[in-house]
Amino acid sequence: MLRRLAEELATAPGPIVVLHGAGSFGHPGARQFGLAAPPAADDRAGRRARGASIVAAEVRRLHLAVLRDLVAAGVSAASVPPATLAANRAGILEAFDAAPFRDALAGGRVPVAFGDVVPDRAWGWSILSADTIAVRLASELPVSRAIFVSDVPGLLAPRTAGPLRVVPELDETLWERLRPAPGAPDVTGGIRGKVSAMLALARSGVDAALISGLTDGELSRAVRGESVYGSWAHARPPDASGRGGDRP
Amino acid sequence: MLRRLAEELATAPGPIVVLHGAGSFGHPGARQFGLAAPPAADDRAGRRARGASIVAAEVRRLHLAVLRDLVAAGVSAASVPPATLAANRAGILEAFDAAPFRDALAGGRVPVAFGDVVPDRAWGWSILSADTIAVRLASELPVSRAIFVSDVPGLLAPRTAGPLRVVPELDETLWERLRPAPGAPDVTGGIRGKVSAMLALARSGVDAALISGLTDGELSRAVRGESVYGSWAHARPPDASGRGGDRP
Numbered sequence: 001m002l003r004r005l006a007e008e009l010a011t012a013p014g015p016i017v018v019l020h021g022a023g024s025f026g027h028p029g030a031r032q033f034g035l036a037a038p039p040a041a042d043d044r045a046g047r048r049a050r051g052a053s054i055v056a057a058e059v060r061r062l063h064l065a066v067l068r069d070l071v072a073a074g075v076s077a078a079s080v081p082p083a084t085l086a087a088n089r090a091g092i093l094e095a096f097d098a099a100p101f102r103d104a105l106a107g108g109r110v111p112v113a114f115g116d117v118v119p120d121r122a123w124g125w126s127i128l129s130a131d132t133i134a135v136r137l138a139s140e141l142p143v144s145r146a147i148f149v150s151d152v153p154g155l156l157a158p159r160t161a162g163p164l165r166v167v168p169e170l171d172e173t174l175w176e177r178l179r180p181a182p183g184a185p186d187v188t189g190g191i192r193g194k195v196s197a198m199l200a201l202a203r204s205g206v207d208a209a210l211i212s213g214l215t216d217g218e219l220s221r222a223v224r225g226e227s228v229y230g231s232w233a234h235a236r237p238p239d240a241s242g243r244g245g246d247r248p
Numbered sequence: 249m250l251r252r253l254a255e256e257l258a259t260a261p262g263p264i265v266v267l268h269g270a271g272s273f274g275h276p277g278a279r280q281f282g283l284a285a286p287p288a289a290d291d292r293a294g295r296r297a298r299g300a301s302i303v304a305a306e307v308r309r310l311h312l313a314v315l316r317d318l319v320a321a322g323v324s325a326a327s328v329p330p331a332t333l334a335a336n337r338a339g340i341l342e343a344f345d346a347a348p349f350r351d352a353l354a355g356g357r358v359p360v361a362f363g364d365v366v367p368d369r370a371w372g373w374s375i376l377s378a379d380t381i382a383v384r385l386a387s388e389l390p391v392s393r394a395i396f397v398s399d400v401p402g403l404l405a406p407r408t409a410g411p412l413r414v415v416p417e418l419d420e421t422l423w424e425r426l427r428p429a430p431g432a433p434d435v436t437g438g439i440r441g442k443v444s445a446m447l448a449l450a451r452s453g454v455d456a457a458l459i460s461g462l463t464d465g466e467l468s469r470a471v472r473g474e475s476v477y478g479s480w481a482h483a484r485p486p487d488a489s490g491r492g493g494d495r496p
Binding site: 108 | 294297298300301302304305308309312315316319323324325326327328329331332333335348351352355356357367372373
């Protein structure tokens, strides 16, 4: 499936940036070593750094597979790992250097970043999700469209009766109604985090879509600029507070 | 062998930085796409960027193997890829950000970098060798010793009669006598480049050794501070021109 998605990305008519999550390569380890939470009071010295190394190496296994499939599909991919260009503080993104993305694009290549373990100025090491990177890049690069590819066809409406239904247009009211999943929270914020990122993108003037990667051709249509089936947060016109309605 | 060398590195008593070359993963592609030379006048647009992506992806296959073997051996390795922190101009290193190395060390991890394809402000993309990174890091971090691990037991003396002999102590006179290899030059400067890097390290106050990775235990002895069999360029006392005898 990675290979097919890489081939669909190769059809993009303009410059693109590829971000991928860590999925099953990163999330279990991130949870095991508590990288999305503050260090435990009884954390043995070195355990968090050790966990960071284990999780980051696993994430790089997936990243290499994505990179190689993109190159094989004809995309001149350039690996841009967040670990060495971003820093968090207490799990919140604090510093981000977009220059490597600009260098790759200026040199005719496609930057490929991913959800990663980054230095954390309060916790030592913590998680930076690809969703957060997408929002940040939209304020650094001239982004016109963000496409989130998932294994669901969009945001599923809260189940009532009848078949599952995809919400075509996302808004803040709907986000408020999304409850955090019961049990262990997703280390990167789950669907609530993704919807939050999409709404932030819309506020900064970027159309954001959540589409299925399982359906042949949907991604290639989306990168060519078509409005494919899925959930959308459409760019809002700038409001009185400034361009794109950025919030403090 | 990678696994054994990783286990030997795990015995280092103090903080270390690991650099590895690109070897057979990087050199043939770098030569094929001419990444160590200026772009050809008739270079088709995009060919160099495409070559950069292919070579960089291959180098990252080796890098991931090194990273995973280090983690498996108990080393808290942190990938620090040169592509996003360094830039060349016409094949010469021009900009280098050592902060990711410092962040990794401060966070209790072992930075792992490698010979890579980096942005080039004159040529688009070009090669930055691990030897050059070693010399640069010695001026950025408090380095006391640099160990170059190879598949030879040191610099072999120019062949006269009798068995091959390793030169125990390197100096400029010997470097002058080393002729560039006939035929296609090594994309990273070959043994002449390595000796040049070792002499530069010695001038900046760092002991540099070229030892064999084929002999069990040599690397572990070297990282523990022993003077193992090989070729050495010993740190020179600072001369009148300044600390470590830096040259303009």
